[in-house]
Amino acid sequence: EADIYQTPRYLVIGTGKKITLECSQTMGHDKMYWYQQDPGMELHLIHYSYGVNSTEKGDLSSESTVSRIRTEHFPLTLESARPSHTSQYLCASSEIEAYEQYFGPGTRLTVT
């Protein structure tokens, strides 16, 4: 069973706060991703990782940062949240061949 978890599922937070979105997977996948998706829109890749201690920026510029200290864990941090960060954030993982990705349930972030 493919399992990938994200917490929190929903988050409402004020401008200027620091937040960390958690993502964990139990499949032993080396590759992990963070996507940003607005309602009814496409997924934009904001970060990805090949494995431990590897992090890269994706196609969409983002003020967030990520870390990969353990294979199963890929948290995303916003140092100072702004209303423009309001969106859904989806975490995914895959084998190195990226065509089949497993997605977590997402975190719906609202910054007021």
Added chain:
Amino acid sequence: GQSLEQPSEVTAVEGAIVQINCTYQTSGFYGLSWYQQHDGGAPTFLSYNALDGLEETGRFSSFLSRSDSYGYLLLQELQMKDSASYFCAVRDRGTGANNLFFGTGTRLTVIP
């Protein structure tokens, strides 16, 4: 860079067949994936084509023509639960590091 085009909306009758097209432009094509996403849910992988031809998985089939930079997803015996958004995604060297670049999605509505 990459670009993908797919219709924004499609409506079809329960029990019918529907085809969702995807045309792409990319600098170094590896393959085309398809994902389904229900409202409020996470994307789930449906199929992948790296070579020309048809891939069949139950009621869903996916086709690729590399020479035409074109693919489609075919859904047969439509059910109400098939109402969702469907995304095509290219896997290519242009995204860097073997990632996926997603299209804007096609919202399928199945009516009784």
